[in-house]
Amino acid sequence: MPVIDPLIHPPARLQLMTMLTGVTEIEFVTLREALDVSDSVLSKHVSALAAEGYVASRKGVVDGRRTTWVSLTKAGDRALQEHVAALRALIEGVAQR
């Protein structure tokens, strides 16, 4: 039985991790613009998810400027799939009531 993952539960984190499934790595700035949040808010989300091993971040240089690349880990992918399955089960449960 899939269960809701409290770490992915906030909608912004669910969106963040779902977006990461569509790419291999994304620049921090691009992710911030896509989510329409501030640097600090995104940093907190990424740090929390990275602490659990759901996402990985690495420093890099693009056109001479320093940047951070964020990616989904295998553990994060599995956790996301389980969380989504739990959400779908909830939706089906509500529909069957």
Add this chain to the structure above:
Amino acid sequence: MASMNALPSDPAGELAAAEVARQRLTGGLRLPSWFHTSLGVAVAIHIGAAAYGITEQDPRGAAVALVGCLPFVVVAWVQVVRFRRLNGVRVAGFVSRAVLGTSTWSGLVEAAGLGGAIWAATEDRPILSATAAILGGAGYAASAHVWWGAYQRDPAGHARAESPVTLVGYGVVAAVALVALAVLR
């Protein structure tokens, strides 16, 4: 870690919002300018040069085949870097399947173009050989276009590259095919 004590109030809405966010991100990705044209031309040059080199089987032919790979290497590297700079993302499936041609269609059209070009070259029909190379390049570019469309429709299903084992398998098949061509000529 996981628990059921924090149930979302609108699970359908949250899922839909997440999928919309992913679609907005991947739908906004753009291919670099002249992507298909440069890729098609580079592959056509590679096929033509390889066909010439395999047919001639002398040091000059080998040099031509080797030099014929250079435009593809340069175009692939430049377009991958441009894609990353343009979009702020890396997509392994794009590099592997669209640029390096590991998708089924890319592999098939390149093999068909190379086979046709080699056959025509051994029959001493250079115009036919060049035509096969051009068609192979055009097919390769079209395959990249097809992959891009599939990625846009299902980004999560196409973002990843093949496993290293699969890539090694492709390499072995290509090497065996080249050796067979050289031996059976």
